[in-house]
Every structure is written in C-alpha cells, then in structure tokens.
Amino acid sequence: MFTDGERLHAFLYQTQSLLSIRQFTFDMNCRVTQKFISPNTAFVNLEDYTSGKDNVPIMLVNEIDSKLPKPFDYVTERIPLTSDIVMDKESIKGCSCLDGCIDTTKCACWQKTYDGIIQSHYYEDLIGSLKDLFQQSIDIEDDTIDHTEEMRLFLYDALSKRNFGYKHGRLLEKIHSGIYECNGKCKCDSRCINRCVQFGLNTLLQIFNTSEKGWGVRTLYDLPAGTFLSFYAGEILNDEDANRRGTEKSMGDVYFTALDFITSLKPTFLQKKSKTSQSDEHMSMLNEDHQLTSNELYNLQLNGNKQPSTEEKHRGLSNYDSGVYVMDAHYKGNVSRFYNHSCSPNVFVQNVFVETWDVRFPWVAFYTTSSIKAGTELVWDYSYEVDTVENRVLHCRCGSDECRHRLL
Numbered sequence: 001m002f003t004d005g006e007r008l009h010a011f012l013y014q015t016q017s018l019l020s021i022r023q024f025t026f027d028m029n030c031r032v033t034q035k036f037i038s039p040n041t042a043f044v045n046l047e048d049y050t051s052g053k054d055n056v057p058i059m060l061v062n063e064i065d066s067k068l069p070k071p072f073d074y075v076t077e078r079i080p081l082t083s084d085i086v087m088d089k090e091s092i093k094g095c096s097c098l099d100g101c102i103d104t105t106k107c108a109c110w111q112k113t114y115d116g117i118i119q120s121h122y123y124e125d126l127i128g129s130l131k132d133l134f135q136q137s138i139d140i141e142d143d144t145i146d147h148t149e150e151m152r153l154f155l156y157d158a159l160s161k162r163n164f165g166y167k168h169g170r171l172l173e174k175i176h177s178g179i180y181e182c183n184g185k186c187k188c189d190s191r192c193i194n195r196c197v198q199f200g201l202n203t204l205l206q207i208f209n210t211s212e213k214g215w216g217v218r219t220l221y222d223l224p225a226g227t228f229l230s231f232y233a234g235e236i237l238n239d240e241d242a243n244r245r246g247t248e249k250s251m252g253d254v255y256f257t258a259l260d261f262i263t264s265l266k267p268t269f270l271q272k273k274s275k276t277s278q279s280d281e282h283m284s285m286l287n288e289d290h291q292l293t294s295n296e297l298y299n300l301q302l303n304g305n306k307q308p309s310t311e312e313k314h315r316g317l318s319n320y321d322s323g324v325y326v327m328d329a330h331y332k333g334n335v336s337r338f339y340n341h342s343c344s345p346n347v348f349v350q351n352v353f354v355e356t357w358d359v360r361f362p363w364v365a366f367y368t369t370s371s372i373k374a375g376t377e378l379v380w381d382y383s384y385e386v387d388t389v390e391n392r393v394l395h396c397r398c399g400s401d402e403c404r405h406r407l408l
C-alpha cells in the first residue's frame with residue numbers, strides 16, 4: 001500500500017514496472033472503477049469512433065437523433081499542409097539523467113522549462129522575489145565573486161520546490177512559458193517523470209451530441225486534477241492557407257487553433273507599440289489559449305512583419321520567421337476538435353515541446369483544471385474576442401453562472 005506518489009514512483013521505477021504513475025491517483029474522491037452510464041437511450045452507439053487509430057477506443061453516442069458527425073480523417077499526428085512548413089528538429093538537446101529525471105534541477109529538459117519561467121514576463125514578480133531572497137543569502141560585501149551560476153541553481157531549486165511541471169504524472173498548474181518534455185535525444189527512458197503528452201491519449205472519453213453546441217466530449221471515468229487528456233492533432237497551416245480556408249464558406253475556422261506561443265512570449269514587443277495602433281489591437285487578441293478566427297489571422301498577417309525586440313533576440317525567437325501557424329482539424333483531426341467552449345472551463349491548455357524546441361510549433365495539450373466526475377463534459381475557454389469578426393455573432397451556450405453570453 002502506497003500513501004504517497006514519491007514512494008510509488010520509486011517502486012515502479014526500481015521494479016521496471018510496465019505500469020505508469022499516470023495510472024494511479026491519491027485523490028480519494030476519484031472512483032476509478034465506476035464507469036459513467038448514461039440513463040438516456042442512444043440512437044447511435046459506436047464502441048470506437050477512431051476505428052483503432054488512437055491509443056484507446058473513443059466511444060460515440062447520439063441520444064438526440066441518429067446523425068453522426070460530418071466525416072473527417074481521424075489522425076493522431078500534426079501534419080504540415082505544405083512543404084514550406086519545416087520544424088527545426090536539429091537544435092533540440094537531450095538530458096543525461098539516469099534517475100528518471102527525479103532531480104529536476106539537474107535535468108537539462110526541466111532546466112529548459114525553468115529557464116522559460118525565469119525569463120517570462122508572467123513570472124516577473126515571483127522570479128523578482130526569489131532573486132531578492134538569493135541576494136539576501138549571499139555576501140554582498142564581496143563584489144568580486146560572480147554569483148550568476150549560483151543564482152541560477154538557487155532559482156531551479158526554488159522552482160522545483162514549487163512543483164512547476166509534472167508531479168506524479170499530473171500537471172497541477174499551467175506553465176505559461178511552456179513545458180519542455182524529455183525527448184529522443186535524452187538518456188532517460190519512458191519511465192522518466194518529464195514525459196506525458198508524447199504518450200498520447202490514455203483516458204476513456206466519449207463523444208456525444210450536446211444538442212445546443214453540436215458534438216462535445218465527456219469523460220467516462222472520474223479524473224483527478226491535472227490529468228492529461230489529449231493534444232490537438234490535425235493539419236498545420238501557414239497564414240496564407242489559414243486565411244484561404246478560414247474565409248471559405250464550406251470550411252471556415254471552426255476547427256482552427258492558433259500556434260501563437262511566440263506572441264505570448266513577446267511582451268516587450270507588445271508593450272512598445274502605441275496603445276492605439278491597429279497592429280497592437282490585433283496582436284493583443286492573440287493570447288496563448290486562443291482559437292484563431294480568420295479575420296484575426298488576416299490582420300495579423302498584414303501587421304506581422306516587425307523587427308525583433310531585445311527580448312526576442314535574447315530568447316532566440318528571432319531565429320525563426322515571424323509567421324503564425326494554425327492547427328486546423330477540419331479535414332484531419334482527433335478527439336480534441338470536439339471540445340466545446342465554456343466560460344467556466346474544467347480543462348486548460350498547455351503548450352508543450354516534444355520532438356522540437358522550435359517555438360513556432362508547440363503541441364497544444366489539454367489537461368483537467370480540477371477533479372472531474374464521470375459523465376461531465378470536458379470544456380475549455382476559447383478566449384475569443386467578441387466583435388472581432390465582422391458580421392459574426394456566436395452566442396455562448398455553456399450554461400455557466402459566469403457565462404459571458406457571447407463567444408464572438
């Protein structure tokens with residue numbers, strides 16, 4: 001009997017168990033064996049909508065009528081639409097850990113995640129106060145000593161104690177500056193604690209007809225907080241193709257998700273622009289949890305060619321073109337294309353880097369914000385900006401008490 005995650009992980013690691021810590025929970029409210037059974041009659045009931053293409057079967061039920069979703073190719077990858085979309089997979093580095101990356105302060109991949117936090121404007125206050133603490137702990141009288149490396153290690157240690165990143169296979173807090181998982185160049189193996197999204201789907205989900213919002217996704221079992229659900233699979237489009245598809249009536253931007261991690265890393269760049277400038281407005285619409293609308297994309301394209309700021313150069317962001325890429329799951333996609341919006345979401349989005357550290361191409365991964373009961377719909381906040389798309393109004397039907405009433 002294990003009462004804490006550390007001991008359980010050590011046991012699984014040492015015994016080279018095929019079980020993963022992600023298959024366990026210490027959340028006593030989670031009834032792990034009790035499957036959700038809908039009381040309604042189903043007109044359609046498919047055991048595996050993916051036809052074996054995903055890691056685990058995904059059921060589909062329709063309790064409203066006998067329709068199915070419009071056909072599309074079920075894929076479990078991210079597929080560049082055109083040959084000009086090339087990810088930089090060369091500059092990725094691996095760690096040399098042999099302990100399953102338990103000591104996160106020594107793992108090069110965790111350090112990459114920590115470095116992102118240290119440099120990100122989101123964590124300015126936290127990092128500032130940690131740096132103050134460090135200053136207080138050293139001998140400031142002797143200014144001949146360079147404390148840079150010592151401070152770096154101090155910050156890594158402090159961040160690891162605050163549980164940034166995966167904890168026993170769960171992600172309890174979003175990391176705005178991205179997560180860098182261990183990868184194919186690392187010495188660690190699949191038992192490493194810094195690998196999650198790369199294993200793909202492993203929870204049992206069900207696609208169902210919500211009636212007011214079209215198809216949606218619910219969980220068939222209770223899920224603890226921070227559980228990884230799935231990542232957004234589909235086609236990667238450049239801005240030109242996204243514009244074309246987004247404005248075509250037969251396609252539209254319904255299944256678009258912006259890969260706008262770069263824009264979320266550019267605070268200096270945004271702040272430097274005049275508040276009233278048109279480009280500023282368009283850039284500020286793009287936060288990292290944002291499903292891109294075609295108009296926004298068009299405007300971004302018009303205003304997107306800027307000189308890199310000092311911060312961009314510092315973080316190596318200027319190594320890449322300034323294009324914003326979009327994931328489109330209209331023709332090719334996975335279960336993630338069916339997650340609906342809610343103004344009180346129970347799912348959050350995390351940018352994760354797996355086989356590439358190219359900041360233009362993070363994996364858009366979905367995790368639970370809190371523990372969720374079997375049968376509950378899984379919903380995230382699309383963060384659309386109302387009135388940004390001409391002649392388009394989309395009323396929100398999330399039903400939450402905090403509903404903002406309009407999606408667009």
Ligand SMILES: C[S@@+](CC[C@H](N)C(=O)[O-])C[C@H]1O[C@@H](n2cnc3c(N)ncnc32)[C@H](O)[C@@H]1O
Nearest residue numbers: 213214215254337338339340341395396397398
């Ligand atoms: C990414 S798709 C989600 C899956 C979609 N329901 C389906 O049937 O394929 C986004 C679309 O779902 C609908 N939708 C999602 N959340 C909604 C909400 N809270 N209120 C109204 N419609 C919603 C809207 O039509 C939106 O354009």
